[in-house]
Amino acid sequence: MDFQKQKVEELLNNMLASFGKGPEGLISFYADDASIQLPFSKRNSAIMNRKQYFNHLSRILPLLKSFKLHDHKLYATDEPGNYWATADLECVVIPTGKIYRQNYIFRFCLSEEMKITQYYEYGNPLKMAEALRPLWKLYLNLFRAKISSK
């Protein structure tokens, strides 16, 4: 699958824009059998399926506000359908009150239907650890969110 770069740019643009709008819109960019991995995050470093990733997003995204993913760049590779991308994130972590800035690196594969089949996300773990500290507040809020969703 060799998509026009402009089409993939558009997809990436729409996908990144949906990060700040909640998990429902975002998950629609992923294929049903997609595998997702966030290797830099110790807690989520294992491979997730679409449903697990949706649950992960449902827990994490409500804890962030003023979500801005900007200045993204797309890089095609020699392998058709495989892409790398970068984007800068700036948001506020509500439980800790800290600003989280990260220069993310994404790697993804697209199916013929232009759905993401494989997705990897990389970032500086030091920045993430600091923005999420103190962790107990974050975990407490994750726990509360889980209870309230039941």
Add this chain to the structure above:
Amino acid sequence: MIYSQLDDPSQWLADIAIQIGATVENNNLILSGSAENGSIRLLPLEEGLMMISMEVKSNSDIPKLMQFVPSDYLFMKLYLPEYHLDTTVRSGFEYYQITSPGALLYNAHLELKSLFKIRQRFRIVAFAMRADWLKQLFHAGSIFSEKRLFDVPLFRFERVTPAILQSALNLFTFKAEPGSDLLRMKAIAYDILSELITAFDLQKGSNTSALKYQNDIEAIFRVREQLLDTEDMIYPTIDALAKQAAMSPSKLKTLFNSVFGMPVFEFYQQHRLVYARNLIEGRQLTIREIGSKIGYSNLSKFSQAYKKQFGYLPHHTLLPDRAII
């Protein structure tokens, strides 16, 4: 400083190259004018954080290069399998020997001295993190804002997973050119950094708590000194060591592991085997006598432990390709 916000890392490389008589090609510092002699690649990940991958032979340029390492940096260095080298860490009057693959966390107050084996190349992947950057990024209460991280000698050695060592080795197959290859390298770098942070448990900050109490540190160093005593190589019990250090056995074990990155007995075992190797290289005693001197009455058990430590048997120590320069 290695480079500042206003400096261009490429320019920094070019300046260093002039100072030590090296050249720069594709963001690589080529030592002694030939890539065959080794190269050092810098990959700035972001302001104040960079990855350094080195592939060099025994080279006199390395000590020269160390003059340019600034005092306000914290380093995480990965010693890779097949390519690692014996390194002595000097902290004040103390010495620490690294002889196996793993990761070393240290600051610029430490003096590292490596022993190169003839014709052997070595590969090291390191991360350099500027103190100013860390202090700016991390707020009060964070372990990275700890003044002591940069004011007193710091070193800890940890074993890391084989997967991370392999990832680090893979870095040497990429070209540091703009595009997806560079992103791939950055992604691997963040992956490794993430694992190293876990290995050193920096997120919890529990391991650096040992650095808070100077008295405890001094006591731990005294215990270490006793273990390093080659006159009387009898392994003392933990209880006896704890009594001398005026702390509980469990506290002694925790602190020792925190500061030196390994359990007390493992440390003692490594030390006495390194001492045995020195004796073998000294050629004054037989292997049986040396085994007996370090506490092994059984030659076979000594050989077994020696091979586990160094990867070869005691009587293979003096083979030509193991000569140390």
